[in-house]
Amino acid sequence: MDSPRTVFPDIITSRLEDLWSAPLPGEEAPQYFDALRQLEEKALELAPAERRTELQALITEMSGLSERVRHLYVRFAYIQGLQDGGKLREVLGSPAR
Numbered sequence: 001m002d003s004p005r006t007v008f009p010d011i012i013t014s015r016l017e018d019l020w021s022a023p024l025p026g027e028e029a030p031q032y033f034d035a036l037r038q039l040e041e042k043a044l045e046l047a048p049a050e051r052r053t054e055l056q057a058l059i060t061e062m063s064g065l066s067e068r069v070r071h072l073y074v075r076f077a078y079i080q081g082l083q084d085g086g087k088l089r090e091v092l093g094s095p096a097r
Contacts, residue, residue, distance in 0.1 A: 011091070
């Protein structure tokens with residue numbers, strides 16, 4: 001088993017680097033949603049009138065899929081947090097519950 005003195009700093013450093021490198025969700029997400037809506041509107045303007053209903057259905061489906069992907073990333077982050085917590089507990093020698 002790795003020494004707590006070697007593993008603990010690696011765990012903390014790795015997560016801090018992840019957090020430091022990531023943009024703040026509150027800053028970037030609204031910009032992405034605005035850009036996505038503008039692209040959707042532009043796509044609808046470019047489509048022939050007789051195909052706009054079909055294109056709107058595709059846009060709605062794409063939005064739903066992107067929402068599901070977002071939920072997956074949230075689950076991945078949660079699982080990573082659980083794994084880190086378990087590793088931290090192991091390194092610190094706390095009894096498991």
